[in-house]
Amino acid sequence: MSDALLEMREITKSFPGVLANDHVSLDLRPGEILALVGENGAGKTTLMKILYGLHRPDEGWIAVRGTRVSIRGPRDAIRRGIGMVHQHFMLFPPFTVLENIILGEESQTAGVLATARQSRQLSALMEENKLVVELGARVEDLSVGIQQRVEILKILFRGATILVFDEPTAVLTPQEVVELFRTFRAMKAQGRGIIFISHKLDEVLEIADRITVIRHGKVVETMDREGATKQRIASLMVGKPVLLEVERPQVTPGPTVLEVKDLVVRSPRGYDAVEGLSLSVHAGEIYGIAGVEGNGQSELVRAIAESAEVVSGDILLEGKSILEDGVRERREEGIAHIPEDRQKYGLLLPFSLAQNLTLGMHHKPPFATRLSIVNGKAIRESARRIIATFDIRTPSEETPANALSGGNQQKAVVAREMSANPKLLVASQPTRGVDIGATEFIHRQLVKARGEGKAVLLVSADLDELMALSDRIGIIFKGKIIKEIAHDQAVKDEVGLYMTGEKAHGAA
């Protein structure tokens, strides 16, 4: 294996109570794209953190181009030619692209930044890797896809030959994914090696040369792309056969539950993020909202489920305006909300699971008496019922929420919102960062809600998810729904074109 660019051998790492990596070995050849797949908590991130020097392994070793190396931190990793593109970009938004890239590597002539030479260097890199970015632009003005290019340029500029991408496509539009993969192929052609972490098996099968599946900290199998199927990878990841397709029984939509009329919402930053948006969702219907992040999705959700600042327009629930209502009233009127950032909004982490499962309903009988005394017994009983119905894995209902695994925390939030028996369920990125098993669970819940005659508003960055679940897809661009497409007419590439505004309303 001396021709390998990178070898990781028998890497073992345990944290208190968890064996995150158990004798994991993998190798990466020059000019190869290796996909690393596994459920959340399978140990992918730990392995990559070890490679990047953020954790030290308990056992095992790493070799770069046949030489054993010890990596004590990101600096060491970069010196060895290992670069990482994180899910959350490490950029300074007010700085220009050039400044961001050369930060820490500035070359100087007599104390003055010599940027001309470095920009020439960068132009060459951009050319070779098909990564076009305007060097003088400010990062804060760039779209997420372009920011990612800046990240990639940053590590290429530092001479990376081994590049790790942690779910790089999660935030991209289909077109941006195509361009990212073009870059991947260009880098591959130069003999660089790429480790590609992803949940999206279609993408893995499209771009990877080999696929390593990790489960419970162990490598289950490494296979070539030829002969690999989605079904097989998914089953290896989960450890049992997985249903990839969601069954959507025929449901006849009922009356309109949610109606949004010419809505204008001001974002906290002071501009109108939603500009004259209209849509309606019927009972027994899943209405999906597709769009590049930052086109007003979050503000729309906040205007419906919370109380964001509405400038004009109206939001009607079963014909009644809810604009004047606070969050509590909206919940009582039948709006449930699976928030985008569940870590931040979903759970009171130090509180017991039981308390979390009644949160939002905690102020009403039977959970609190008319005299406002907390009824612990009712809370625990209700929690036990929800835990059983939704199969939340927990030692008991008294376990604090922060002792649960990430997947079970997600489940708890979904279970709570579903069990409130809402008329309208607003689900914002419900499967972001969720592994296959839990994704399947959440999808089934959304379809079940639809079957029970609830209206579901689904906002997701995952087009496959939207296309699989939605009865109608509305494409949001610059705060407006510019196109609505029925379930059976949705074509992924076309939706993608609308998302970037390349195709405008009526031009179809």
Next chain:
Amino acid sequence: MAQHRGRFGVYALEQSAPFIGFLASMAVLTLIIMGLGENPGKAFQGIFKFSISDAAKLAAILSISIPYYLSGLSIVIAFRAGVFNIGNEGQYFIGGMVGAIAGVYFPLPAFLHIPVVIIFSMLGGALWAFIPAILKAAKGISEVITTIMFNNIALALVNFLVNGPLSGLQKGTSLEPQMKKLLPTAMFGKLNGFFRSIGWNVPNYVYLDYSLIVAIIAGVAIWFLLFRTRQGFEIRAVGTSIDVSRYAGIRVNRVQIGAFMLSGAIAGLIGLQEIFAIRGFYTYNLASGLGFDGIAISLIAKNSPIGIIFSSALFAFLKQAGYGLQLFSKVPNSVTYAIQGIMILFIVAINEILIRAARSLRKKEVA
């Protein structure tokens, strides 16, 4: 059963920071005493004699811990709601004054007068918390800044009123600026006789007065509020995460304003003992710093209404220990304050370490 015992061990570990911190700071004290060329044995004997050597000394500690407890309790409520009320010093001065006004000018029978002065003290404290609370809720102005400013305003206001319109100073009596003497019906009686009758020999010079009852009732009530009522749940939820609370439909502003004012109301009780039991009149020269001590008392006890029983007793003990140290050795009183600070640092730091240790032990248990 073994697992149960294990869990208890982890719990005990989590709670042991105050003890370790106390011992560590006593070790530092020993070093300081030795550095000053004193005999640590003699010094500690002085501390012992003055603090816990007999029933009378213990009664004194109980007495001193009453205002400490109420001050800590006031902070507990605010901190649990995520409100950094640094203003209970000012709330205590204003609350005491409003209570004293009721005590001086309302001619009432005792059975009414005493509850009335207590309620007015609370109203005064709550009133002084109201403006910072509204500023925070409506305009997002940091309560840390406003309450500190309100402390200064309170002191200036009290100074002006007690020297001016409310002055009760009579010629030839005292030079201390003060209000008129309280009506006898507003004076708090002592419980010493009761304690003697149950076999605790509390000497007459120790004040175990009605404020002890007030503190007990307040403590139980706040505990019940926090842990047995929906409002308390919401207070704790808001203190844990404003984002989650808002998402869940909790009216965060209302909860914080309520907790803020309740904190002020309890702060208004801090002066009861000194004004209504010990002095018998309101003065600008009330013991200062009691409000600020409440922050440390609550912090050490992790904002627990039960925990502050012990931390306020600890503060009372340190106060007495300081007197003992001064009397029996040449260690200056400022050292006691330094030790108090060192102890708080130790406890908070050790607590953080122990919480992390306990967390990893628990994870092991779950896995």
